[in-house]
Amino acid sequence: MTQSDIGLIGLGTMGAMLALNIAEKGFPIAVWNRTTEVTHKFVQSAGDLAPKITPTDTLADLVAALKTPRAIILMVPAGQAVDDQITALTPLLDDGDMIIDAGNANFRDTNRRAENAAQGGPRFLGIGVSGGEEGARHGPSIMGGGKAEDWNRISHILEAISAKYQGTPCATRMGDAGAGHFVKAVHNGIEYADMQMIAEVYGVLRDGMGFHAPDISDVLAGWNKGPLQSYLIEISAAVTAVIDDKTNEPIVDVILDRAGQKGTGRWTVIEAQHLSAPIPVIEAAVMARNTSALLDERCKGEALFGPAPQEMPRSTLTIADLEHAMIAGKILCYAQGFALTSAASAEFGWSLPLPEIAKVWREGCIIRSSMLNDMATALAEDPSRNLILAPFFADLLEKSHNALRKVVANAALNGLPVPALAAGLAWFDIMRTGRSTANMIQAQRDFFGAHGFERTDGGSGHHGPWAMQG
Ligand code: 6PG
Numbered sequence: 001m002t003q004s005d006i007g008l009i010g011l012g013t014m015g016a017m018l019a020l021n022i023a024e025k026g027f028p029i030a031v032w033n034r035t036t037e038v039t040h041k042f043v044q045s046a047g048d049l050a051p052k053i054t055p056t057d058t059l060a061d062l063v064a065a066l067k068t069p070r071a072i073i074l075m076v077p078a079g080q081a082v083d084d085q086i087t088a089l090t091p092l093l094d095d096g097d098m099i100i101d102a103g104n105a106n107f108r109d110t111n112r113r114a115e116n117a118a119q120g121g122p123r124f125l126g127i128g129v130s131g132g133e134e135g136a137r138h139g140p141s142i143m144g145g146g147k148a149e150d151w152n153r154i155s156h157i158l159e160a161i162s163a164k165y166q167g168t169p170c171a172t173r174m175g176d177a178g179a180g181h182f183v184k185a186v187h188n189g190i191e192y193a194d195m196q197m198i199a200e201v202y203g204v205l206r207d208g209m210g211f212h213a214p215d216i217s218d219v220l221a222g223w224n225k226g227p228l229q230s231y232l233i234e235i236s237a238a239v240t241a242v243i244d245d246k247t248n249e250p251i252v253d254v255i256l257d258r259a260g261q262k263g264t265g266r267w268t269v270i271e272a273q274h275l276s277a278p279i280p281v282i283e284a285a286v287m288a289r290n291t292s293a294l295l296d297e298r299c300k301g302e303a304l305f306g307p308a309p310q311e312m313p314r315s316t317l318t319i320a321d322l323e324h325a326m327i328a329g330k331i332l333c334y335a336q337g338f339a340l341t342s343a344a345s346a347e348f349g350w351s352l353p354l355p356e357i358a359k360v361w362r363e364g365c366i367i368r369s370s371m372l373n374d375m376a377t378a379l380a381e382d383p384s385r386n387l388i389l390a391p392f393f394a395d396l397l398e399k400s401h402n403a404l405r406k407v408v409a410n411a412a413l414n415g416l417p418v419p420a421l422a423a424g425l426a427w428f429d430i431m432r433t434g435r436s437t438a439n440m441i442q443a444q445r446d447f448f449g450a451h452g453f454e455r456t457d458g459g460s461g462h463h464g465p466w467a468m469q470g
Helices: 013-024 036-044 047-052 059-064 080-092 107-118 132-138 148-161 179-208 213-223 231-241 264-274 280-292 295-305 319-348 354-360 371-381 391-413 419-431 438-449
Strands: 006-009 029-032 053-055 071-074 098-101 123-130 141-145 171-175
Touching: 006 013, 006 059, 013 029, 013 047, 013 132, 013 148, 029 036, 029 059, 036 053, 047 053, 059 080, 071 080, 080 098, 080 107, 098 107, 098 148, 107 123, 107 141, 107 179, 123 132, 123 148, 123 179, 141 148, 141 179, 141 354, 148 171, 171 179, 171 354, 179 213, 179 231, 179 264, 179 280, 179 319, 179 354, 179 391, 179 419, 213 231, 213 319, 264 280, 264 319, 280 319, 280 419, 319 354, 319 371, 319 391, 319 419, 354 371, 371 391, 391 419
Parallel strands: 006 029, 006 071, 029 053, 071 098, 098 123, 141 171
Antiparallel strands: 123 141
């Protein structure tokens, strides 16, 4: 039997698609699933690719089917299932064999697993894979974490299966241990924020300006030809154009407004709080998802307070205002995401390559967009500079932040919730204010707790004469 280049455990949707992708790129692959029937059905349905795929019935068979040193990808649900699989595989593997967790792991779990691997046992890589089912099948974006020598051993396979941006593979090692899964978490936080900002603008169009779904689709399709060109705008234009078979209404109008989540956006927010890195647009997006789940309470709120007034004269806002508000919101959100990445890099000693992160997101992943290429350029000029200060983006913000202000103000006056856009605007206004109001916070802290303050004319550890004048 020809030995396979790589093994894969877990033939759920993503695992199955990734296995087909690997086989299609010419790498013989052995697969195993907890349910043997799933394994065999998968190979039977693989068509022309079946000869490249070896189904195995036991973990021992899987291990025996692989070239040494072995490399085995795990595509199982994040959390305990990954630990269980590592525990089951470890006794079957030899020194130098490697386990690759390609699920949406929490980077802290990946750090722990990498640490365990360093103590002995199989080598370990944690790779973030983005792009959903289609991406896994035809080219995902891959964010790697682990030792360089381990990454280098399988990078030819990962690069071959990844998406390509003008020929450049979207598969990059971000750093040691959990670095790849951390970058994937930031990706997902931005994914939540991008989706939420689109949903907010959709809400202004629908509830404030009386647009029907097909008209909203046209607006979004138009934006997809300009600076907002992105996968998420493209699919939002697509979903608003689709009609429900049962009701003959736009499908988006019959979908319940309660958003699900697996929790990766929440991890991003938790880590940002640990790192004192402000990511208010992402925080607002996570808050909005959580609040969407409170459907009963929202209905009670509407019954008690009445629906918010939602009739803004069409003359108040233009489609161009909304487009520019989205451009500003997007820049602010990504600036926060990259600043969080910088903070994590310093804290965890990773040297995360910010321009390479922007590059790896240019194709294959859910947040792919034309703006990411400009972000890669700006970050390459000076990775330590906040993106809003880079001339290209500063110029775009100059041209768009007043539209953001107009959209947020009008939405507020008309009772339309736009929390992510508003959070972006508030952060922007803080970031453009040299003399903030934190002097008041410092005075209060010193008054009630003698915490001391710095003076504008120099020195720290000062106290106010509160007792005398209080
Ligand atoms: C991707 C996505 C993916 C994620 C889904 C669902 O990059 O392909 O981020 O990994 O699992 O988007 O995420 P939620 O259930 O949290 O919305």
